[in-house]
Amino acid sequence: MLSKAQIKHITALRSKKYRTEHSQFIVEGKKSIIELLKSDFEHDKLYATKQHSDFINKSTASNVDTISEIELSKISSQKNPEGLLAVVHMPKPRHFTQENKRYIALDKIRDPGNLGTIIRLADWFGIDEILCSTDCVELYNPKVVQASMGSIFHTKTYTVALADLIKNATIPTIAATLGGNPIYQTKALEAGILVIGNEANGISDDVLKRCSQQVTIPNRGKSESLNAAMACGILCSHLFD
Amino acid sequence: MLSKAQIKHITALRSKKYRTEHSQFIVEGKKSIIELLKSDFEHDKLYATKQHSDFINKSTASNVDTISEIELSKISSQKNPEGLLAVVHMPKPRHFTQENKRYIALDKIRDPGNLGTIIRLADWFGIDEILCSTDCVELYNPKVVQASMGSIFHTKTYTVALADLIKNATIPTIAATLGGNPIYQTKALEAGILVIGNEANGISDDVLKRCSQQVTIPNRGKSESLNAAMACGILCSHLFD
Numbered sequence A, B: 001m002l003s004k005a006q007i008k009h010i011t012a013l014r015s016k017k018y019r020t021e022h023s024q025f026i027v028e029g030k031k032s033i034i035e036l037l038k039s040d041f042e043h044d045k046l047y048a049t050k051q052h053s054d055f056i057n058k059s060t061a062s063n064v065d066t067i068s069e070i071e072l073s074k075i076s077s078q079k080n081p082e083g084l085l086a087v088v089h090m091p092k093p094r095h096f097t098q099e100n101k102r103y104i105a106l107d108k109i110r111d112p113g114n115l116g117t118i119i120r121l122a123d124w125f126g127i128d129e130i131l132c133s134t135d136c137v138e139l140y141n142p143k144v145v146q147a148s149m150g151s152i153f154h155t156k157t158y159t160v161a162l163a164d165l166i167k168n169a170t171i172p173t174i175a176a177t178l179g180g181n182p183i184y185q186t187k188a189l190e191a192g193i194l195v196i197g198n199e200a201n202g203i204s205d206d207v208l209k210r211c212s213q214q215v216t217i218p219n220r221g222k223s224e225s226l227n228a229a230m231a232c233g234i235l236c237s238h239l240f241d
Helices: A004-012 A016-022 A030-038 A050-058 A069-075 A112-124 A142-147 A162-168 A228-239 B004-012 B016-022 B030-038 B050-058 B069-075 B112-124 B142-147 B162-168 B228-239
Strands: A024-028 A043-049 A064-067 A084-089 A102-106 A129-133 A156-160 A173-182 A192-196 A213-216 B024-028 B043-049 B064-067 B084-089 B102-106 B129-133 B156-160 B173-182 B192-196 B213-216
Touching (some): A024 A030, A030 A084, A043 A050, A102 A112, A102 A228, A112 A228, B004 B069, B004 B084, B024 B142, B030 B084, B050 B064, B102 B112, B102 B162, B102 B228, B112 B228, B129 B162, B173 B228
Parallel strands (some): A043 A064, A102 A192, A129 A156, B043 B064, B102 B129, B102 B192
Antiparallel strands (some): A024 A084
């Protein structure tokens, strides 16, 4: 049975300000919950409908409350909730130390679907550390969490002063631009930072001028642009294959 | 000034059945309207708010009605309509004849965002003919049109009996699967059909068994899957670079 205070708290977590104040965020859906429970992330409470009691019994999840479909519909932000919702503690911010490995850096990515999709594809390519400029969309936005399809729980993310980080990098820093070297002529890298820019404006000047090279996916047709997440996936498959 | 009958007709075009009956569909947003006006597609009517009268005056668009913001909000299906909406005639179905070129074939793609995104990226790679199995999501679904970002007006699409088409193809037919040859070891093709399967179930058996080869984007991490459009983009960049 959900209390009014619980419903108020959970629905308030839809706002970034409230999430930040309470260092908590919402995770919904079976796939994401499975990955959450396998990860180091800690949940405050896991709400499940009776339909999911089997799943919950088989897992070692603690702090589980069984709720009704009607109660779930009050706390879920999804049209067709999947019967599982967790309130999760945000991990403490990490300090970034560059190693000799592969990274994706995001400069002012504003669309939560793009950020989540990039986290998911980075995970596919085995890139488990992502650098976000301070003005990227918030990582724990529900749409980011949903689009990452659980990969957010496999990934270390850092909020960084990107221009300084690129300036001090000791591995190649590759900017995705419209006027760089064709990606098909660029060799795969054992280590490097692939920098993806804002959806509308690309990479900021102060970041771009510090990158060691620029790469482009040549445009063979009439489309004016590729989505930022799509470009990131294509570039990863060539640079980090 | 919009009549009640006009409002009823335009909002009814949100349903597939009504679109099919009337052979018309809706296009919204400046970017898509620009590409529409450059294309061979014919519109029945173009509605523009006063803010866009400059744009309309500079174009050679016919059948333009100026409407108010309030009227637009009645016919638009977008939260923040961009001030331009067109009712467009569907082109007549085309008969497909295979040539010695590059194609993308879609088997049961159900998500309109995926179909629109694939049309947009195909356009980027200069692939201007797309084959859709009979059970793909409808091409003129508003979400498909929106996600294609105008590329739907550069692209020839065909609804085909896919298994038969693949059986009779005289160029390589490459199935995107989870267990094929790593894409990094596959040579780019001058001509071929890249087959992308359903989001949840992949390519149907009767299509798959007729494909000449299978390719895979190797999974280096913990993510269980890549989105179908993302996989299509990555594979295009290797096969059709």
